[in-house]
Amino acid sequence: MSHSWLDKDFIEKALGKEIVNFEVKPFDAINCTSSVFAVQVQLKTNAKEHLFVKKLIDTQDGQQSVKETSMFERETHMYRVVLPKMSALLEKAIPGCEPIAPRHVYSNAEVLVLEDLSASNFRIMDVKKGLDLHQSLLVMKTLAKFHSASIILHEEDPQCFKIYDHHLFIEPAMKQSVGQFYTSMTRMLADDMVNWPDIGERYSKKIREISGKMIELAAEAVRRREDRLNVLGHNDLWVNNILFRSPDGVRFIDFQMSHYASPGNDIQSFMYSSLKPEVRRNHRGDLLKEYHKTFNDTLTALGYEGRMLTFEEFQEQVKKSAPYALLMCIVFVPLMFVQPDAEISLFETKIDQTIGKLNNVKAREMLMEMLHELEEQGASVFDF
Numbered sequence: 599m600s601h602s603w604l605d606k607d608f609i610e611k612a613l614g615k616e617i618v619n620f621e622v623k624p625f626d627a628i629n630c631t632s633s634v635f636a637v638q639v640q641l642k643t644n645a646k647e648h649l650f651v652k653k654l655i656d657t658q659d660g661q662q663s664v665k666e667t668s669m670f671e672r673e674t675h676m677y678r679v680v681l682p683k684m685s686a687l688l689e690k691a692i693p694g695c696e697p698i699a700p701r702h703v704y705s706n707a708e709v710l711v712l713e714d715l716s717a718s719n720f721r722i723m724d725v726k727k728g729l730d731l732h733q734s735l736l737v738m739k740t741l742a743k744f745h746s747a748s749i750i751l752h753e754e755d756p757q758c759f760k761i762y763d764h765h766l767f768i769e770p771a772m773k774q775s776v777g778q779f780y781t782s783m784t785r786m787l788a789d790d791m792v793n794w795p796d797i798g799e800r801y802s803k804k805i806r807e808i809s810g811k812m813i814e815l816a817a818e819a820v821r822r823r824e825d826r827l828n829v830l831g832h833n834d835l836w837v838n839n840i841l842f843r844s845p846d847g848v849r850f851i852d853f854q855m856s857h858y859a860s861p862g863n864d865i866q867s868f869m870y871s872s873l874k875p876e877v878r879r880n881h882r883g884d885l886l887k888e889y890h891k892t893f894n895d896t897l898t899a900l901g902y903e904g905r906m907l908t909f910e911e912f913q914e915q916v917k918k919s920a921p922y923a924l925l926m927c928i929v930f931v932p933l934m935f936v937q938p939d940a941e942i943s944l945f946e947t948k949i950d951q952t953i954g955k956l957n958n959v960k961a962r963e964m965l966m967e968m969l970h971e972l973e974e975q976g977a978s979v980f981d982f
Contacts (some may be wrong), residue, residue: 648717862919920977
């Protein structure tokens, strides 16, 4: 992984400070669209800086696809403009409020530089284990603050949100490349499910039927509807995009899918991608109550004068986002059980055929449990 561009001149430009030396290491993380690096810098003042550097992937075909979407522009705009404004609102209303995300250091059309929170003991949890109740409650509280601050900022500066008005899934480059990825993943799952005991064949047939239109179905499920409460959503909130530090530290990362729509999209996709099954099964109501309370309390602290949703109204809105969670489960549950060294790219049309196979019995049971739960919320794969 070449990083000759990541030199002394670039780092000094990014920091706006003179440096003595630096060390670059490839970051140990799966990233579908970028190369990522950890950079430790010694300043001329003898102070140290720890940086997380993200650059659009170097493979020409992939980079072309990413550049044709608004993914990188969305993310850099979030870190550079939106998140600092939201943090200022929260800090003023709730002194001492923890930041939502890492601090932005520098960005251009191809590179994003952030503070490296791993140097402050923030870590990504194991997606195969899932989050426990304490961790899940922390995420729901942070998500509620993020969403509520976006409502106030949208009232004050609506132009700030223009780039988030449409979802990435409707952009031609995304529909073509990521649509192919979704189709491939879904067909591989359908091929595998046909051999599952009892109910696999029934689901396999239906999932194969919808495989060719997964990106269109997802775009429809996640789109903004004016008859619902809308917020700026993360829209890719799962274990790998959340950092934790014991006991109570939480930060969100990877805002390249952000979109202004229902908060239910984030809540449902988080619950069905990141929680231990027993937490989702036994504490769903507790998590929703924690979000709702924090959301309303934060809006009140921020001086919101509009009508707030009752808990019952909020529950109904979350329920309406169940179809999106269902579609994401079909595509991404197999990815949760991929080997760490597997090569995955949203912009790659040829995918390792083993990725779509859920050879782990526990994984199969988890997916079927999720599909049944979502059916109870009115989102059945057989409705598409």
